[in-house]
Amino acid sequence: MATVYLANHRLLERKVAVKILNPEYASDEEFVRRFRREAQAAASLSHPNIVSIYDVGHEGDIHYIVMEYVPGETLKELINREGPLPVRRAVDIATQICDALVCAHRNRIIHRDIKPHNILLTEDGRAKVSDFGIARAAASATLTHSGSIVGSVHYFAPEQARGSITDEKSDVYSLGIVLYEMLTGKVPFQGESPISVALRHVQERIPSPRETVPSIPPEVERIVMQAAERDPQQRYQSAAQMLGDLRRVARMLPGADERDLDDEAAEKELKLYDGEAAVRSRSGKRKKPQRRSRRSAAMVAGALLGAILLGLLLRGIFLWLNPGTVEVPSVVGKSLLEAQQILAQAKLKYQVVGEVYSELPANYITAQDPAPPRVVRPGRVIKLWQSKGPEFIPGGVPDVVGKNLQEAEIILRSAGLEPNVNYVISADVPADYVVNQNPKAGSPIQKNGRVDIDVSRGAPTAATLPDFTGERLENVQARLTALGLKTGALTQAADARPAGTVIGQNPAPGTPIVAGMSVDLVTSDGSGAPATHTSTVTFTVPGSGSKQVRVTLVVTDSRGTRTVDDSYRLPGERVSVQVTWTGASAQAKWLVDGVVQQEEELR
Numbered sequence: 088m089a090t091v092y093l094a095n096h097r098l099l100e101r102k103v104a105v106k107i108l109n110p111e112y113a114s115d116e117e118f119v120r121r122f123r124r125e126a127q128a129a130a131s132l133s134h135p136n137i138v139s140i141y142d143v144g145h146e147g148d149i150h151y152i153v154m155e156y157v158p159g160e161t162l163k164e165l166i167n168r169e170g171p172l173p174v175r176r177a178v179d180i181a182t183q184i185c186d187a188l189v190c191a192h193r194n195r196i197i198h199r200d201i202k203p204h205n206i207l208l209t210e211d212g213r214a215k216v217s218d219f220g221i222a223r224a225a226a227s228a229t230l231t232h233s234g235s236i237v238g239s240v241h242y243f244a245p246e247q248a249r250g251s252i253t254d255e256k257s258d259v260y261s262l263g264i265v266l267y268e269m270l271t272g273k274v275p276f277q278g279e280s281p282i283s284v285a286l287r288h289v290q291e292r293i294p295s296p297r298e299t300v301p302s303i304p305p306e307v308e309r310i311v312m313q314a315a316e317r318d319p320q321q322r323y324q325s326a327a328q329m330l331g332d333l334r335r336v337a338r339m340l341p342g343a344d345e346r347d348l349d350d351e352a353a354e355k356e357l358k359l360y361d362g363e364a365a366v367r368s369r370s371g372k373r374k375k376p377q378r379r380s381r382r383s384a385a386m387v388a389g390a391l392l393g394a395i396l397l398g399l400l401l402r403g404i405f406l407w408l409n410p411g412t413v414e415v416p417s418v419v420g421k422s423l424l425e426a427q428q429i430l431a432q433a434k435l436k437y438q439v440v441g442e443v444y445s446e447l448p449a450n451y452i453t454a455q456d457p458a459p460p461r462v463v464r465p466g467r468v469i470k471l472w473q474s475k476g477p478e479f480i481p482g483g484v485p486d487v488v489g490k491n492l493q494e495a496e497i498i499l500r501s502a503g504l505e506p507n508v509n510y511v512i513s514a515d516v517p518a519d520y521v522v523n524q525n526p527k528a529g530s531p532i533q534k535n536g537r538v539d540i541d542v543s544r545g546a547p548t549a550a551t552l553p554d555f556t557g558e559r560l561e562n563v564q565a566r567l568t569a570l571g572l573k574t575g576a577l578t579q580a581a582d583a584r585p586a587g588t589v590i591g592q593n594p595a596p597g598t599p600i601v602a603g604m605s606v607d608l609v610t611s612d613g614s615g616a617p618a619t620h621t622s623t624v625t626f627t628v629p630g631s632g633s634k635q636v637r638v639t640l641v642v643t644d645s646r647g648t649r650t651v652d653d654s655y656r657l658p659g660e661r662v663s664v665q666v667t668w669t670g671a672s673a674q675a676k677w678l679v680d681g682v683v684q685q686e687e688e689l690r
Contacts, residue, residue, distance in 0.1 A: 088112055093156060096141075102156040103141060113150050116441055120472075126152050129219040132194060136187035138207060138217040154217070159210050162265070163203035170272040171300055174307055175340050177269035180206070182333045183214040184262055188326040191219055192255040199253055201261035202242040203268060240281045240288070241274040245317050248285035250500025256319045259329055263314025263322075264293070270307070271299040275315075286493055292317060294655060298635075306336045415461045415469065423450045423473055434465035444478035444534070478534040480504065486528030492519045492542050503534040510569050511541045518545035544569050552606065554596035555589045557647055560610050563589050567606055575605035579612040583670070584645045586613030622689045623665050626677040629684060630658035638662060639678040642689075645670030 089106045096103045112118055123143055130140035142153040162180065166172065172180075184206060191198060198205075198219055207215045240248070244260035247253055268274050275293040278284040293315045297303045310332050316322045323329040413433050418426035423439070430437050445453045454472040457463065485502050487495035492508065499506045516522045523541040526532055555563045564574050575593075582590050591609035628638055640652040640662075652664045666675060668689055677685040 094153075096153070099141075104154045104156045106152045106154060108150045110148075113148055116443055119145075119150055120441075120443065122150065129191075129196060132191055132196065132219055134187055134190040135213065136183045136215055137190065137219060138215045155215075157207040157209055157215055157217075159208045161204055162206035162208060162214065162269070165208060166203055166268060166272060172269045172272075174270065174303060175337075177266060178307060178333060178337050178340060180208075180214045180269060181262065181266045182330065182337060184216055184265065185326050185330040185333055187214075187216045188255070188258050188262065189330055191216075192258070192326055197253060197255055198258050198261075199247070200239055200242075201258050201265060202239045203265055204239075206265070240284045241276065243285055243288050244319075245289045246319060248289050248497060250497070254319075255326060256322050256324065259314050259323050259326055260316075260319075262326075262329070263311050267293060267296050267311050267315065270296050270303055270311070273299070282494055282497060285497055286491075289317070289493060289497075294635075298655075304336070304340070306339065310336060412462045413465055415455075415457050415459050415463055415467075417459045418452050418455055418469075418471070419458075420447065421452050422448075423452065423471075426452050426471060430469055435463070436466060436468045437471050438468050439473055440470045441472045442475045443472055444476070445474035446477060447474040449474055449476040478503075480532050480534055480536075483529040484524070484526050484532050484538055486524075487521050487538075487540060488524055488528070489516075490521050492521065492540075495521050495540060499538055499540075504532065505535065505537050507537050507539045509539060509541050510544050510565070512569055512571070513543040513545070516543040516545075518543055552592075552594055552596055552598040552600055555592050555606075555608070556596075557584070557643070557645075558589050559647065560587050560589060560608065563608060570600065572600070573605045575607040578607075578609050580609050581614045582611035584611040584613070585647070586611055588647065618671075619667060619669050620673075620689070621665060621667050622673075622675075623663060624675045624677075624687055624689070625661060625663045626685055628656045628658050628660045628662065629679065632658055634658075637680050639681075640664055640666075641676045641678065642666055642668055642673055643676075644668040644673035644689075651675075 089108050089112075092105045092107065094103055094105045095101075108119070108122065112122070123145075126140060126143045130143060133139070138157060139155040140152060141155070144151060184201070188198065188201070196219055198216070200218065201216070205217050207217055209215065239261075242261045242264045244253065244257040247257055264275060276284050276287040276291070278287060293312070295308060296311055297305070297308050310329065313321070313332075314323055314329055323332075413435065415435070416429050416433050418429050421429065427437060443453055445451070447453060451474045452471050453474050456470045457467075480502055484504070485498050487498055490498065496506050496508075511522055513522050520543050521540050522543050525539045532538070553566070555566070558566075560577075567574055580590060582588070584590060588611045589608055590611050593607040594604075624640065626638070626640070628636065630636070635655040635657055638652070638654060638656045639650060642649060642651050646669055651666055652662075656662060666673075666689070671690075673689040675687045675689055676683055
């Protein structure tokens with residue numbers, strides 16, 4: 088995004104880093120506005136583990152940030168030079184990064200690009216996180232300038248790869264990947280292209296770091312795996328929660344310093360960050376606050392109250408001495424002609440200082456400075472930004488025909504478009520691949536527009552009606568639509584299977600399919616209580632060698648079909664899994680890399 092210079096600050100008389108935007112970004116007015124807004128927000132952060140921002144501004148077409156200069160190296164350089172870091176050091180660095188994230192999240196700033204390249208290490212070993220706020224400004228530009236995903240895909244949270252809403256749990260995921268890399272010396276996923284890496288984050292759970300470095304303590308591995316869960320609801324729900332586990336683990340590792348051993352200090356810090364209720368000491372008694380603390384709090388409260396009253400008094404005196412003032416009216420959302428008339432009535436002038444893309448029609452006002460309820464003198468010039476109308480995607484709609492569904496969704500969302508998926512039967516295109524799209528590739532389209540994509544369900548397995556018994560009603564209805572059939576009469580009957588499970592159909596399975604025919608369905612009302620059984624199934628992974636394969640255990644019983652175990656195993660390894668199933672019998676299938684290797688009936 089930028090070129091960074093080492094400079095000498097004449098006023099502060101110290102070395103600083105000056106980051107200057109590259110021309111391709113500096114020419115994008117919308118990006119520059121976002122960049123300045125986010126950088127100014129990040130400048131409000133004050134934390135020993137965050138790189139300080141001293142100034143944000145521009146001179147002509149040169150947009151810059153003046154930042155703290157951190158002599159040393161990046162965490163990525165350290166990992167490349169030393170490989171896997173000692174567990175103690177990796178946990179210490181992760182704790183410092185997490186501490187910085189807690190501070191930022193409390194100030195409603197999400198980083199969105201946590202990676203070792205953005206972690207600076209001082210000469211005394213302190214970790215400092217850089218580019219807070221700037222990453223958010225860059226998110227839109229880096230994903231849309233080239234029309235494809237670029238950037239830190241090795242550290243992306245799955246919701247970032249999908250183009251979904253990101254929050255503080257996305258930073259937690261990225262920190263989990265950074266901790267994985269510090270402990271193992273490598274990132275969990277590799278691929279031939281950024282798209283393939285992003286897809287692996289969406290589809291797969293990260294491998295266990297202990298498989299690469301067996302000496303990693305299980306408690307540390309648990310922190311990595313919970314932070315990097317694909318489902319945001321299964322992750323740490325805040326950086327403060329992860330910070331608490333990191334501090335607790337740090338106290339158990341060899342070489343813990345006094346701060347790590349101070350349980351009470353750690354608990355108080357968690358209370359401050361995570362909003363917990365009362366924190367008790369090890370003895371179980373609540374510590375009484377000292378009188379000095381109460382007196383200090385009272386003095387601070389009194390000083391704040393005095394400052395507020397003084398401010399109100401000074402404002403009243405100012406308004407009394409300066410009666411010739413007006414309150415700035417809002418002209419955002421008005422046409423330029425309307426804004427001119429409103430400002431003229433308020434005895435104010437205006438100047439159009441920029442144009443930006445917006446959902447508002449062209450020549451409508453998108454922003455103003457100063458904004459209401461600011462009070463100014465008559466004749467003040469109000470700066471206005473007007474709309475250029477909606478932004479169109481450069482190059483038109485991307486071509487996703489022939490792409491895998493998840494890859495197509497990522498390509499469209501990274502281009503600023505929203506995919507709308509329809510499933511169709513196709514004998515020529517494999518299942519889950521795009522058959523057709525509308526609008527066609529290259530067609531003009533507004534940013535955030537919708538693109539309909541037809542996705543193949545594959546060729547019909549037979550020209551006869553399938554057996555829908557045991558499937559959920561909503562799944563059966565979707566299959567009927569895909570087959571060009573209609574849902575007929577729906578009835579319920581008493582059955583032990585879960586409510587909504589199909590237990591009968593008419594016509595019967597195997598009946599020749601006629602386009603447009605209706606299929607009557609009978610579903611369970613869930614009134615019966617199925618018997619529950621427990622069995623242990625075993626499987627020996629076939630083959631030889633040291634390359635892991637994906638082993639999946641699928642069980643079908645009265646509740647339907649579900650995956651019980653899905654993990655990576657070595658050839659020759661014997662796997663034993665305890666299965667709980669319902670009904671009179673069940674079927675267990677072992678698959679290796681998606682291919683059935685062993686079937687077993689459970690009774």
